Amino acid sequence: MKESTMEALVQEILDQVKTPELRAYVTDLLLEICQVDTSPFADVSLMREAEDKVFQSLEREFAKLPFPGAHIERRAMNPAIQDHPGFSQLHFTKTESRPQGLSAEETYRDRCNLLYYVPDENGREEKGIALNAHIDVVKPYFPPRLENGIVYGRGACDDKGSVVTMLAALKVLASVLQKAGRRLKRNVVAMCVIEEEPGGNGSLSLAIDRELKKLYDTILVLECCGNNIHPANRGAVWYRVDLSCPGVNLFEMSAFVYEQMELEGRAIKAESRHPLFPQRPVQTCHGQIGHYGEHPSRICGEVAFEICFDGKINAQVQHLIEDGIASALADYLALYGDKTKVNDPTTGKPKVDHHYDLEVLADRLVCKVHGSTGHMGSIMENDGAITKMACLVRMLYRMKGKLRHASGGDVTLKLHDEEETAMLKLEGGQGFVPTHEISEVMERMRRAAVDGAAVYLRLEGNATAASDCVKVSYDKLHNAAFDGDPDSPQMRNAIAAGKAAGIWKEGQEVIGWTVSCDSRLFAFEYPEMPVLTSGAGLLQY
Template sequence: MSATLDDVLGVADQPDLRASMLHLLIDLLRVDTTVGPDIERVRLREEQALDLIAQAAETFLGTWRAIERVPIDPRIESHPYYTPAHYTKTAERPGGLGAAEAYAGRSNLVVRVPGQGRGVVALNAHIDVVAPYIPPRVEGDVVFGRGACDDKGQCVAMLLALYLVEHARWMANLLPPADLIFEFVIDEEPGGNGSLSLALDRRFAFDVMLVLEATTLVVHPGNRGAVWYRLELDGSAAPGLDLVGLATAIVLGLEREGAAIKAESTHLLFPHRPVQTCHGIIGPWGKHPSAVNDHVEFAVTFDDAPDARLLRARVDAAIAAYCAAYGDKTKEADPETGRPKVDHHYDLTVAGRMAHLVVHGKAGHMGAILRCDNAITKAAYVIHALEANPGAGVRALSLDPARPTEPPRSLVLEGGQGFLPTHSLDEITQRLRRAAAAAAEAYCCGRGVAFQPGLVAMSFEKLHNDAFARDPNSPAVRAFVQCVRDVGIPVEEPLRGFDVSCDARIFAREYPHSDIITFGAGALEHAHSAQEQVNLNDLVAAAKAVARFALTYEPRP
């Protein structure tokens, strides 16, 4: 009796193969593919990761001829979706490098698998990760480490799907109806320039694409949009103005504008309105624009020594106001640990006229912000409450507790705003600029200081992703949904758009008539967090669904 498709997919459950995939994932996670100004280091680490993937693909296929290193085309610099390589900025080169220099010698990896020629199915995952690097460890079936779910785990799922597709040839005489393209790309996290280079290369045109990201095995035929902001405050434009207080006033202004955008965002594919406002970095606190900040410290200098009990009561009232708006994460259990998501909101130390506050939160990807707790926003509530109380006698605010009486002369904030196809990228950036300027002007007016435009500079040079939505009832989407169900993964209907943005939106723009589906193992709340993780069983399930689709779907019957 000849083997069936189910027999082929069942090979993925064999212990030896699972162990091999686990070892491959660990090897990939050991390679630090965060980006930074040392471009040669970045290039070498990318090559190391791509070498591991290429070696696995060659082993599965029995040949290297289907594997191609595709250099990044510097002409992407002229495309509106190009993101300047901001990570190449240094004191010596404050403008960073242009595309030709930043991407010299760097490449994506593409693996082609010929099918029966009835269309093209493409798959895409990225090898780069956000900072900071976290080395891998394994606990049972769970793999921890930076990139475990975002997105090296997805790369391994693609490779396992490739193995199953190739296994089907000799085990069951099954050949994919469509030709297959497996894309392993660089630079997704900083903005997607690796995928942009492939999207503009029509040699890799496709009928349907699966972009593998951490979706908790949920099928998404659309993505919400996202734009990262950088806000630079220049104290020389308003001598004597407290920049920490100004920054928190702007944070609250951006929160109000984000809430207004969310209220306007009615879309059938996004009934849950995943419109997030995230502040990732303020001064020295924070690591990434789209990572929910979990730790902020600041010092307050008062005119007179404060009453510690009265000060604590004021802080508690501000925290209560924050919790009324965003929820109290000290009362929500972390599903991973069973303990509160946040142990306590803050620590307060008072010494003479000085107070030192440490504000705690829960980190995670901005797409999971409702399940996280942003320490920057929480701190903004506290600082606003202290400054708004005339009796508090706040003289100075500092984000450097070691220099509590020295307010910063300049200050940088970074964060992100999510949006739906109901709004354009241009509209969102214009509204954020207006909101920041209005909040700054109001803050200056309340302190008798003339507002100068040079005080606030807002830019959007980093990630700037449009939202998109595809038909959830198209033949390709319905076929993939059935494949997901057929391998035992439940599918909730109606389908929804993905709560975050990824490289899928690049392909959606360049191939407006092709289906783009986002799917993968792992959860958003783990991506970009200190506890990034993925379950090996989920990676295997994702690979089975992808392989089944690759072995059965005919884009052009």
């Protein structure tokens, strides 16, 4: 058989990816695996069952691909990852009856990643290319639907869409190469991994696998990057701040803790000039406070607090509160922008319909603060309700003297529908680029949290040491930033492929990506290996 030219092969690939049949295939498979809730559960048997169900669907499709010598493996999770510095603690396994959670052995028993191997043109499997995408999703889960040809559902972008894209790409390649009588020049290892969202333990188990590493010397991690190709990745830590101080209003204290953490985050951003990160993706995201919020790295979209009065709530009190909120909101909008004036490109509606609702009750006012949720990497495109609320709370706290005088009684600020306990938990994330070491970022954010508590204690006239009131930890995620070579042979090849596919424009700037736990873990384990990040979809969705 006469060998087909590369140009002809590329054209055949482009023709196939545009067919209604492939679109239907991708749509149906994405709907199928998005029907399975692969978010974290304290009952890990539910995770095991969900992963098995998704893997069965993928194995069925991988088995149909006509690559000579290809084979599938469910590679067991290695509990030894618990001793690795990149290990993410298993907080999702903790319950009231099991506050210590589960061990790595218990969590990962009978759980695995799914691998698909394609030998090279000579039947060998060594020093090839790895592809990586994750099947897990964040909470809250919601089922998929198909609307006007678009799949909406948890994981449709992040990252089951990438899993299906990877499989579809292999399907097209297998078909075109079989028709042309050709084989892949280099071998491929396709990785469908678990637990990226809680920090990347699924990929960590593969990254430390030295026998598996012999099969690849480059990796492409698929995330929702808008089809850009990135040789570098910003780092991230997820913080947890535990506030505890007898006799002190911890909610009021939290507003000042947030202020200092925001200021420190902005200082880190100002110090972050880097050629691969001109956009400075140095986000400070406050994802959870008390029972509000979904995840440390997910922007909190709704939160509420109360202004409680021992005295009367008269017209003067209401006017003071309204004016205080308006003033604080103006300060917030000057820093973060007014998302009521920014339309969501998907819905055509404003990102935020309105900033807050104020409800007057007999002895209190309830302020419900609205934001716009999404991954912390999209914080500037969205609107953090916790950050906004903290601005309002600080202003009202400083107005308490006037409010006491107007109402004739004491005034207290508290988190709405939150039981008062001896400890208030705050969780969130801080991004950074290779200009900063991860240890420096951790220490600076820890110090900022303590400084915020100290500001509040001074205002209260309380002599307690702030360091005794604040405990900061980073157990859930701690990934360092990395900057790969933007002109490596692998990057040049990827860009050439992007140009052929029409997704990379001539003269397009090469920059770093904002978020991928799995990319960072492979880069940390193998600093000399090219680690590229690419994929369809947008992070804000």
